[in-house]
Amino acid sequence: xxxxxxxxxxxxxxxxxxxxxxxxxxxxxxxxxxxxxxxxxxxxxxxxxxxxxxxxxxxxxxxxxxxxxxxxxxxxxxxxxxxxxxxxxxxxxxxxxxxxxxxxxxxxxxxxxxxxxxxxxxxxxxxxxxxxxxxxxxxxxxxxxxxxxxxxxxxxxxxxxxxxxxxxxxxxxxxxxxxxxx
Amino acid sequence: xxxxxxxxxxxxxxxxxxxxxxxxxxxxxxxxxxxxxxxxxxxxxxxxxxxxxxxxxxxxxxxxxxxxxxxxxxxxxxxxxxxxxxxxxxxxxxxxxxxxxxxxxxxxxxxxxxxxxxxxxxxxxxxxxxxxxxxx
Numbered sequence: 001x002x003x004x005x006x007x008x009x010x011x012x013x014x015x016x017x018x019x020x021x022x023x024x025x026x027x028x029x030x031x032x033x034x035x036x037x038x039x040x041x042x043x044x045x046x047x048x049x050x051x052x053x054x055x056x057x058x059x060x061x062x063x064x065x066x067x068x069x070x071x072x073x074x075x076x077x078x079x080x081x082x083x084x085x086x087x088x089x090x091x092x093x094x095x096x097x098x099x100x101x102x103x104x105x106x107x108x109x110x111x112x113x114x115x116x117x118x119x120x121x122x123x124x125x126x127x128x129x130x131x132x133x134x135x136x137x138x139x140x141x142x143x144x145x146x147x148x149x150x151x152x153x154x155x156x157x158x159x160x161x162x163x164x165x166x167x168x169x170x171x172x173x174x175x176x177x178x179x180x181x182x
Numbered sequence: 183x184x185x186x187x188x189x190x191x192x193x194x195x196x197x198x199x200x201x202x203x204x205x206x207x208x209x210x211x212x213x214x215x216x217x218x219x220x221x222x223x224x225x226x227x228x229x230x231x232x233x234x235x236x237x238x239x240x241x242x243x244x245x246x247x248x249x250x251x252x253x254x255x256x257x258x259x260x261x262x263x264x265x266x267x268x269x270x271x272x273x274x275x276x277x278x279x280x281x282x283x284x285x286x287x288x289x290x291x292x293x294x295x296x297x298x299x300x301x302x303x304x305x306x307x308x309x310x311x312x313x314x315x316x317x318x
Contacts, residue, residue, distance in 0.1 A: 060209040067241070085241055085272040089280060092243040096210075151244055154280035 051111040057095045057124070058104035066095045066107050070122065073109045077118045079180050087120060087178055090158040093151040094124040094174050102126020102172060112177065119179040121161075127171040134164060191216055193223050199300050200227065200262075201293075203235035204246075213249045220253060224260045231300035232257055235293045237268030247282045254287045264288065267296035 105126030
């Protein structure tokens with residue numbers, strides 16, 4: 001299956017645990033949500049007004065709004081229909097996690113370009129209780145809520161890059177990205 | 183928003199089959215309300231089959247998948263067979279990658295095939311009437 005191939009070939013997959021402090025900032029996105037874009041990585045906004053947009057995830061209506069916004073961004077980044085569906089689905093899972101488990105949060109959409117490829121990065125934050133056991137949370141079928149327990153692990157499979165930072169009691173940040181291979 | 187709200191999803195009855203569909207804008211609350219409404223209709227109408235058209239769903243995430251699986255099980259417990267019809271190819275690909283197989287949910291390529299599986303067939307045309315579409 002192409003999925004598996006992409007996955008291995010991508011080699012950008014990172015399931016990063018919450019190291020206490022000074023976690024390696026592989027994505028150039030630590031803290032400072034409105035700060036300048038990390039210089040470590042050339043992640044310039046691609047096309048369109050403003051490469052980054054941020055949405056609150058505090059209600060079910062927000063979940064729909066976020067889905068629409070992510071869909072529009074995937075179209076703008078030139079993704080094909082299947083990739084659009086993957087990314088919107090992943091966004092829906094992560095946003096719902098932030099809403100249900102995190103008690104609300106935010107989702108940020110960034111347009112990326114790197115070496116002529118375009119991509120999309122989603123950063124989903126919440127200030128909820130955090131994830132106690134990340135391995136457990138990434139296991140298919142594990143759920144503490146109303147879903148099927150495929151949200152986090154599923155989002156990881158649908159995207160090329162995946163990072164989780166979670167500190168119990170302080171919240172969870174999930175950063176995912178997918179690159180356009182077309 | 184605590185007042186019970188209508189889902190706005192029509193549920194049509196064709197003999198002992200209920201025909202309905204999910205809209206893309208379905209939010210979580212509406213999904214739950216839809217489940218309640220449909221199970222009540224199955225019991226009230228004595229339906230033996232339910233066709234759920236999902237051709238308008240642009241994504242199925244784990245919540246919607248769970249809703250469909252639960253609906254199917256509830257309907258079965260009430261003696262009705264559910265067929266979920268019209269899934270978009272991109273949605274099918276994404277669902278599998280997500281790890282969801284909609285176990286136990288019967289599917290059909292489109293609403294017509296789903297209805298056929300539930301015992302509905304095209305009426306043979308009366309002789310002499312002009313044919314509007316190609317014969318199958």
